[in-house]
Amino acid sequence: MTQTEAAESAKTSGWVKLGFLFTGLYVALVAWTVGASDFVKFSAPMELHDLADALAGIFAPLAFLWLFVATMVQSQELSLQRRELQLTRREFEQNRQVAKEQAEEARNQAKFIGTQTEMMVWAENDKHLKVVLDGITTLVSQGSRQQIVIRTGQGESKLVRGPFDRAAFIGDVIESFSSSVEAVRNALEQFPGRKATFGRIVLLREIATLLAEVRSIMPGTSPKQKAELAQLGFERFEAATAYLLEVCKPRDE
Numbered sequence: 001m002t003q004t005e006a007a008e009s010a011k012t013s014g015w016v017k018l019g020f021l022f023t024g025l026y027v028a029l030v031a032w033t034v035g036a037s038d039f040v041k042f043s044a045p046m047e048l049h050d051l052a053d054a055l056a057g058i059f060a061p062l063a064f065l066w067l068f069v070a071t072m073v074q075s076q077e078l079s080l081q082r083r084e085l086q087l088t089r090r091e092f093e094q095n096r097q098v099a100k101e102q103a104e105e106a107r108n109q110a111k112f113i114g115t116q117t118e119m120m121v122w123a124e125n126d127k128h129l130k131v132v133l134d135g136i137t138t139l140v141s142q143g144s145r146q147q148i149v150i151r152t153g154q155g156e157s158k159l160v161r162g163p164f165d166r167a168a169f170i171g172d173v174i175e176s177f178s179s180s181v182e183a184v185r186n187a188l189e190q191f192p193g194r195k196a197t198f199g200r201i202v203l204l205r206e207i208a209t210l211l212a213e214v215r216s217i218m219p220g221t222s223p224k225q226k227a228e229l230a231q232l233g234f235e236r237f238e239a240a241t242a243y244l245l246e247v248c249k250p251r252d253e
Contacts (some may be wrong), residue, residue, distance in 0.1 A: 015069050015072045015073050015076070016069065016073065018069065019065060019066055019069035022065055023062055023065065023066075026061060026062060026065070030058055119222075121220055122220070122221060122222035122225075123222070125217055125220040125221045125222075125225075126221050126222055126225050128217055129214060129217050129218070129221055129225060132210050132213050132214050132217065133170050133214065135210055136170065136173065136207055136210050136211070136214075137169070137170060137173060139203050139206055139207055139210070140163075140164050140173050140176075140203075140207070141164075142164075142203060145162070145164065146162040146164050146198070146199055146200045147159045147160060147161060147162045148160040148161070148162050148180065148183075148184055148196055148197070148198045148244075148248060149196065149197045149198070149251070150184070150187045150188065150191060150194055150195075150196050151191075151194050151195050151196075151197070152191050152194060158187055158191070160180070160183045160184050160187050160196075161179065161180055161183055162180055162198065162200065163176055163177040163180040163181075163204075163240070163241075163244060164176070164200060164203070170232060171232050173237070174232055174233050174234070174236060174237045174240075177236075177237055177240035177241060177244070178233070178236050178237075178240050180240070180244065181239075181240040181243050181244060184196055184243075184244065184247060184248075185243075188247065195249060196247050196248045196249065197248065197249050197250065197251045198244070198248040198249070198250070198251070199250070199251045201245070201248060201249070201250045204241060204244055204245050204248070205245065207241055208241050208242070208245060211237065211238050211241055214229075214234070215238070218234075
């Protein structure tokens with residue numbers, strides 16, 4: 001029981017005690033008036049209706065007294081009920097606020113877990129991407145210094161630097177492929193209708209396969225990794241490889 005409820009209960013019991021107190025005093029006063037005082041005298045036996053009227057007159061003040069006490073007690077109880085309703089409403093508001101905070105915390109936790117899961121997926125895909133890029137670098141190193149031959153006619157040919165000129169880093173590989181494509185395109189424009197041959201077509205095809213794998217991995221990589229590949233010119237690498245496979249034929253053809 002709260003302090004407010006205890007105070008209201010004390011007030012309620014106080015009105016009841018006050019009613020009993022006034023009732024006792026009134027009964028004592030009536031008894032004294034009727035029995036020990038000369039204020040009331042009965043000259044003859046009273047008729048039944050007169051006795052009823054006398055009793056009604058005697059007990060009427062008590063009826064009004066207890067009606068007043070009941071009214072005050074009921075008023076106190078209604079006041080207590082209103083306060084209980086207010087406390088219940090306030091507690092409900094507090095519970096709703098707590099539930100709202102808990103729901104927000106759950107959303108934040110779910111978001112955090114989702115972010116952590118996404119970061120784990122990024123890390124795994126970044127690792128996979130590095131393995132594939134290292135594989136491309138390894139393939140390029142196997143064909144280092146292999147040149148592309150442009151048949152110019154009458155048994156003559158022109159040597160053009162191949163794409164496998166440098167293979168230290170993936171950025172160097174991309175630049176080497178871009179430079180090779182530019183050189184081949186210029187040579188073929190100089191000698192239209194001529195054929196370009198290259199002794200490492202198999203390696204080019206393997207690199208094209210790995211580039212397709214890189215393309216499939218990229219959507220799941222981290223934003224940092226995507227930005228690095230874009231800065232290095234990954235799309236130029238894809239385009240250069242596709243162009244060389246299109247214009248170059250194996251040496252034995």
